[in-house]
Amino acid sequence: MWIILSLIxxxxxxxxxxxxxxxxxxxxxxxxxxxxxxxxxxLFVPFMAISSFAPDFSAEYWWYIPAQTFTxxxxxxxxxxxxxxxxILAYFALKNLPITIVTPIRASSPLWTLIGALILFDERFSxxxxxxxxxxxxxxxxxxxxxxxxxxxxxxxxxxxxxVLATIIGSASALYDxxxxxxxxxxxxxxxxxxxxxxxxIPILLFLWYPARKKNTPFQWRHSIIxxxxxxxxxxxxxxxxxxxxxxxIGIVSSLRRVSVVISFxxxxxxxxxxxxxxxxxxxxxxxxxxxxxxxxSE
Numbered sequence: 404m405w406i407i408l409s410l411i412x413x414x415x416x417x418x419x420x421x422x423x424x425x426x427x428x429x430x431x432x433x434x435x436x437x438x439x440x441x442x443x444x445x446l447f448v449p450f451m452a453i454s455s456f457a458p459d460f461s462a463e464y465w466w467y468i469p470a471q472t473f474t475x476x477x478x479x480x481x482x483x484x485x486x487x488x489x490x491i492l493a494y495f496a497l498k499n500l501p502i503t504i505v506t507p508i509r510a511s512s513p514l515w516t517l518i519g520a521l522i523l524f525d526e527r528f529s530x531x532x533x534x535x536x537x538x539x540x541x542x543x544x545x546x547x548x549x550x551x552x553x554x555x556x557x558x559x560x561x562x563x564x565x566x567v568l569a570t571i572i573g574s575a576s577a578l579y580d581x582x583x584x585x586x587x588x589x590x591x592x593x594x595x596x597x598x599x600x601x602x603x604x605i606p607i608l609l610f611l612w613y614p615a616r617k618k619n620t621p622f623q624w625r626h627s628i629i630x631x632x633x634x635x636x637x638x639x640x641x642x643x644x645x646x647x648x649x650x651x652x653i654g655i656v657s658s659l660r661r662v663s664v665v666i667s668f669x670x671x672x673x674x675x676x677x678x679x680x681x682x683x684x685x686x687x688x689x690x691x692x693x694x695x696x697x698x699x700x701s702e
Contacts, residue, residue, distance in 0.1 A: 405648040416660060416661075419631060447598070482596050483600045487603040495562065505566050535696030581646060
């Protein structure tokens with residue numbers, strides 16, 4: 404069941420990536436991020452209110468959000484800081500790079516998560532899984548070669564640095580999720596994380612973006628911004644549910660989620676008219692083979 408939930412999460416993540424790219428086209432990054440997070444948070448506000456004012460009634464339902472300790476809230480806020488930082492880097496990179504370059508690089512996070520899981524959670528991987536890791540890493544090197552055809556030199560491009568750093572930070576978040584889900588209610592984690600993301604972005608919006616807004620790309624409201632938050636909530640709901648199973652492996656869950664790259668890749672090719680699709684699709688195939696080997700190695 405946790406594998407199916409991971410795949411469901413990956414489908415919504417793929418659509419989420421497309422909504423992000425569409426929203427960021429010639430648009431200001433920080434307000435897009437902020438309002439996307441607000442839309443996600445608003446989905447939880449009614450459930451948080453009912454759970455708080457009518458706990459006896461709410462406790463019978465799956466959407467019940469139990470009260471949390473001060474320590475729990477601090478840990479949830481830390482998750483928001485980690486993810487929020489990763490997203491700032493990733494959104495700027497996505498705005499300035501082709502989606503068919505960004506999303507496959509972003510999909511490399513399972514590699515870092517696998518390494519972290521091996522060290523922190525003593526997870527052990529089979530020869531098939533290690534073969535998958537090697538194939539995936541080789542595919543990313545090939546992506547660097549393809550990127551040069553578009554004038555994107557991986558060693559000198561600041562947007563590439565941003566997406567790689569965002570990916571590593573995102574991997575740390577995945578490991579942190581495994582820690583949280585073992586100790587706290589998964590709905591509470593997702594709900595309060597959504598709230599603290601908004602809290603995290605408020606000072607960035609008011610004190611960094613707003614004073615300099617006239618010097619940078621102007622903000623344009625688009626309905627796709629709302630969909631960013633909604634799609635992420637659905638993807639994360641399936642993700643946290645998958646992690647709640649005792650037998651689930653964070654390394655495998657993270658790997659399966661990144662199958663979302665297939666959706667974002669081909670939709671990006673059609674909608675955003677990205678270049679060198681012929682060469683990129685072969686490299687993408689290598690990534691998918693690597694992910695499949697990681698999956699088969701878990702059976």
